[in-house]
Amino acid sequence: NAGVTQTPKFRVLKTGQSMTLLCAQDMNHEYMYWYRQDPGMGLRLIHYSVGEGTTAKGEVPDGYNVSRLKKQNFLLGLESAAPSQTSVYFCASSPDRGQPQHFGDGTRLSIL
């Protein structure tokens, strides 16, 4: 039972490069989330989705885009990476808005 799987686990980018982080869940959950975690800041919500084909902005959406073309996948894109986007990114999913979220193991992204 894989749960929530994030790809890649580590990545180093140069400023201005683009990349896409992939999140896949096998629990048939409707809701999916992207967070970033920075030291002393807790988790901050970037974007989320309440179902296939829907996306919405969270607390810190600037510089990121997302897509949910398939129910099981939620992609996070950085169009032009900046050093301020160096962080650990977590994807999560939940059956509905009242239920606990299940987290992936994170993607550690460094931007030089």
Place this chain on the structure above:
Amino acid sequence: AQSVTQLGSHVSVSEGALVLLRCNYSSSVPPYLFWYVQYPNQGLQLLLKYTSAATLVKGINGFEAEFKKSETSFHLTKPSAHMSDAAEYFCAVRRVMEGSQGNLIFGKGTKLSVKP
């Protein structure tokens, strides 16, 4: 506005001692509250949740938390710390504002160290 405050970014206890991690929340409506644990290089795992049923909530690994409305608190406790409890702990409240879709607001986390 809703918020979560975790008192103490670092807590250190001896093995076998009581663990107390503090969380205070701000919410204009009865909250849904959660505690998550994060082990090094891993994602967050749910420890326990409060959803307006019993005020004392038991979770995994011997942890429990008590919801106290009068104190707006949801502190996490464990009677006897084990070395394997060393991790970072996050308190979270479910956002209830219109249009929020019930997203979570996380505290900044408390790192628990356990000394032998």
